[in-house]
Amino acid sequence: MAKPGRPGAGKGKKKGPLKGTGGHSRKALEGKGPTPKAEDRAWHVAGKRKAAAERYAAAGGKGRPGAAPGQGQRSPSKAKSSDDTEIVTGRNSVLEALRAKIPATALYIAQRVEMDDRVKEMLAIATHRDIPVLEVTRPELDRMAGFDGVHQGVALKVPPYEYAHPQDLLEQIIDRGEMPLLVALDGITDPRNLGAIIRSTGAFGGHGVILPQRRSASVNSAAWKTSAGAAARVPVALAGNLNATLKDFKKQGVFVLGLAGDGEVSLPELELADRPVVIVVGSEGKGLSRLVTENCDQIVSIPIHAATESLNAGIAASVALYQVATLRTTKE
Known part of the structure; x- marks a missing residue:
């Protein structure tokens, strides 16, 4: 007479050996080879630091990207897309940006703008540095300057600001x-x-x-x-x-x-x-x-x-x- 099993315990039917299971024990005995170095493990802190250092070097960064925190390691600046430019408006701001040799891509001048000494210097600098000078309407400058922007007839397109560390x-x-x-x-x-x-x-x-x-x-x-x-x-x-x-x-x-x-x-x-x-x-x-x-x-x-x-x-x-x-x- 067969003994009753434990209540709730299922007893599956044996179907014979499954294909491909004969090597499990042998592989377990062989092991997985030598343990990789910490910096070669992507999930490890050292691995993440190494990956960050490689990305920093590839981007042309300076300093010591592999240094420990507090010893010269540089944190990344705010990421911006390559076409994320800024529009600088106002005669003083535009002139100072041009004098500082910020790599501007275009100087916008309003039609029939009043030509004071600042505007003349802007044009001279832009011509010397081969910056395109574009004459636009005042409504267009109003749009570029924004709702509360005061452009004084001039605007300068500049790349995203480069922050220091x-x-x-x-x-x-x-x-x-x-x-x-x-x-x-x-x-x-x-x-x-x-x-x-x-x-x-x-x-x-x-x-x-x-x-x-x-x-x-x-x-x-x-x-x-x-x-x-x-x-x-x-x-x-x-x-x-x-x-x-x-x-x-x-x-x-x-x-x-x-x-x-x-x-x-x-x-x-x-x-x-x-x-x-x-x-x-x-x-x-x-x-x-x-x-x-x-x-x-x-x-x-x-x-x-x-x-x-x-x-x-x-x-x-x-x-x-x-x-x-x-x-x-x-x-x-």
Whole structure:
């Protein structure tokens, strides 16, 4: 009499050996050969680093792409397609871009434009550099400049902005024997504020502006316009991680000063002006983020009248830059 099986346990019928299964045990004994190196395994951290370094080298990048974080490794800039050009408008902005030898692809001049000295110099530079000069109607320039753009009868087509790397920017300043004065932006999303800060940085002897790669305004046509051409002279660097960049700067002797209304130090009493500094400006609404605040050496406040709630980010940066420049001049 057959014994009953376990309840619920199925007992399949044996159909004989399946084709191609005889070598399983032999292959298991043979093994899979030597273990590949970490950098040859695509899923491994070392493999990903190697692949990134190869892509960086293929793109003609400089620096040390295989270096460990914090030792010169360069993070990629914002990716843009090859045809993603910008239109710079306004006589000062266009002229500064041409003087800076930015590789423009076309200069647009409105029909019957008023020929002042700036326009004459634009035409001379464009002719010398073989930049096509195109005469267009004012409605066409209006369309190119955008809804709130003021073109003053001229526009320049330029390639996407080429951002510097924060570490490269700092090293260049130090190599020139200068005292670093930088501005970092935390949560500034209005390109006009960015343009104003770039302009103030250049006006008060600053060496550059640092933007986070995410949640930030970029150097577009609006920023170019507001900077009044300063974007052609003041380098803008792109940080893959703003907090990591600030930490790296601190290790190299740069003091991080955050601007906030409830700061512990009043701007006129600042004692770090004659040191290497980076001034961090937050958004007008939210201010500095928590992590950025924690990475600041000092939180500095700008004394204002009690009836005024806060300052625009661009104005706050201008006041701080002016004060640092003034204190440095006084202490020389």
